[in-house]
Amino acid sequence: MADIKVNIAGLQMQNPVMTASGTFGYGIEFADLVDLSKIGGIIMKGTTLQPREGNDYPRMAETASGMLNCVGLQNKGVDYFCSHIYPQVKDIKTNMIVNVSGNSPETYAECAARINELDAIPAIELNISCPNVKQGGMAFGVTCEGASQVVRAVREVYKKTLIVKLSPNVTSIADIARAVEDSGADAVSLINTLMGMSIDIERRKSRLSIGTGGLSGPAVKPVAVRCVWQVAKAVGIPVIGLGGIMTAEDAIEFIMAGASAIEIGTANFIDPAISVKVADGINQWLDRHGCSSLADIRGVI
């Protein structure tokens, strides 16, 4: 058995596989279907300071090897998270990570400060890359200044592992990653969804209520691998790779491109137990190839 434990800036994981925000609920929705304690980490639904109703239905459209969504960060706000959801998830035996979003550096920081108080949450993932909300989200993630502002504000109040999730909808993702590293991020995760669109030609309307949405699933994988490769070369902090991972082989591509860990999103909809299967598969692949740990293959490209 190869050693597939990883340490992301103090965040200890038994394996490099996490579930991606917005695709795995709070973990509890999947408890019947997969052994949550065997997942490296669970990144919960996007959480904001104030409750958000999200966008109108329809919020998704299936596309070639993937899907578009424009959920728009529907959530009941950080207070509700702390009082109602945290008690339900705090004893799950894996890293329970909150994905934090906002519409100004202050709201991001206030939300993060609230999460900082929760003992059983070892890390947050800062979402500066959501393409589905008008204000905030991706607006911060597409410029180095915007990204730095948010990360600096959060770093001041957040004392545990700070992961920053990057948008691929930019000219140079490596530049953004460097800016985020300089502002105090402990790790970066990428990619969030690629902005896309799909039109129902019979109805002459977009398939999504707000017109555009974020593309995820296998369709985005080559773009994601390229982004991870570029960012891993540009920064010294750990890189978490995601985008279209469906199998252990997909995960290994990301690790070879330089990822220390990976996240699985859309694939959870097709196979709710995929995260554990990928973790086992990575281990088997390493064994088959005579590798004793992930370090043997990380960033070899």
Add this chain to the structure above:
Amino acid sequence: MKYCKDLKIVGVEYPSDGYVLLKLTDKEQLPAINAGQFVEIKVEGSPSTFLRRPISIHFVDVENNQMWLLIQLVGEGTRKLAQLHEGDSLNVLFPLGNGFTKGTEGEKVLLVGGGVGIAPLLDYGRQLKECGACPTFLLGGRSSRNLLQLDEFKKYGEVFVTTEDGSMGDKGFVTNSSLLGESSQYVKNKDFRISCCGPKPMMMAVAKYAKQNEIPCEVSLENMMACGLGACLCCVEKTVKGNVCVCKEGPVFNINELTWQI
């Protein structure tokens, strides 16, 4: 408890052009299923079908440990399902959603179905009859070719039908049925409730009838779904409590919870 497992196909029938009836079984006993719950099917061998497909549970044959699905072939995914054979296996995530309101003894329930929306009503009829309630079916279709499984429905209650082309039963939509007409003995005392599943315009018409006549009414929605587990928030419907997941809080909703303009 929810399961994601390969079920074995023990029957593939074609009750009418453009439909397939799949009968599934498992080595273990199938879990308890509320009528109105649904499954999410992984469709193999159809490259354009990426996500699972939500399909209502049509009937549970407890004695033979079977679960039946009645599927209308509308696109790539459902057409692929029609090519399955006895002995094949099908990966199914189930049972999902809440299901229809449990029946009580002596209660009169009108089950209104339109198109393939009749599917979950068969098992609901069975469950209602089992608990001593009195189900009556009102089923509508474009023509007689779209009215399936009528002999099965008749085992659990009286069946009334409407067709848009008049090829069977009353001509028109379910709301035009003589069963709901002025001279109908069935509706006279307004001592029944309605459970409805079908195309949205049809359910809205039924909901309107129910509201005007102050009859309790629940409808089963078919919003587009991804996870089926209440995790992705893609399938939401606007309700008086805000946006809620149809796959988890539904698919069955009382019409008073919805914000439909009726």
